[in-house]
Amino acid sequence: MKNDAKFWKPIGNNKVQCSLCHQGCRINNDRFGLCGVRKNENSKLYTLIYGSCSSIAADPIEKKPLYHFHPGSNALSLGTVGCNFKCLHCQNASISRATPDFSYMQEINPDKVIELAKKRGCEGIAWTYNEPTIWHEFSFDSSKLAKKAGLYTVYVSNGYIQEEPLREISPYLDAINVDIKAFTDDFYKKVCKARLEPVLKTCMLAKELGIHLEVTYLVIPGYNNSVDEIKQFCSWVVEQLGKNTPVHFSRFHPDHQMTDVPRTPMETMFKAYEIACDSGVLYTYLGNVPHGDYENTICPKCGNICIGRHGYSINLDGFKDGKCVKCGTNISIVI
Ligand code: SF4
16 A cells, blocks of 8 residues: 655655665665665655555464563564565565565555454564564554554564664564674675664664564574674673573574575584573573474573473463562563
8 A cells, every 4th residue: 555655855866765774775766665665756755565464463472583572472463565685595585575566465554453453362563574664654653553552562673774763663662573684794795685783783772762672593504603603693692782682593494595505403503502601691592493492481590491482382380470480580571
């Protein structure tokens, strides 16, 4: 659905510059930005996806993944089409590379989002499946209504949103999981057509704005799996985001234009876990691996399992009133 876009300015010769994300596209008349959903029509920028939804489902919050935020709840999860990154290993290419005329699109309005969330017994809304930044106008309007209706709101993002739009939505955004795709600018440039630094700044700003933050790092063999790189990433998390920030290492599987790279060996995943613990990260998790202890929330003081997880089923017996039931240590979880 076409709507006025926010965060842009005319720059002469019928061109406009978009400042919603750090790509900062300069767009000629009758052309789209890199995300493929924002179009310059007669020197004015429009979003073509306001209220256009490619996927809707009630998902466990653990699926995002967010492990320290309303554990055990369901979030009405919505995605649209397009993306402001061009990751060679994209795991959602069927929608991230689709255009606004995508045949499975359904139109929805912010009131309907809230109504659906309540009808399906969800405690919140998650903007996910593809990059929510590029859906800003719609996710902002809907998130405002969601807060009024007592629902939480969540972004699952690549962290490329610019400061002004993040500040705008921050009063209505409770949590964000940011994918830190590697810890080198070279990887971001070659694999994602983006840069590392703005992503790190978004994480720090999210923290400053009081948005609950968890980070995910997809470990890809031969690309971002060196001990040094993972050490640098973990040290940065501890120093800049705080040791309480949950870190999710996710296991790569071949996809999209990176089908020649093998799955991440389990030993690499265990090594990443060990590096994070040694670096001082208090809550580390492994994703896309066979079920085991690596998805549990462990008390950093006494080792008690505070929250046990098996897939999306959870056991909260070891956690009460924000504390470990065994030793009383505060476990930083938003409930
Ligand atoms: S939101 Fe889209 S059009 Fe705007 S700067 Fe980012 S990629 Fe370009």
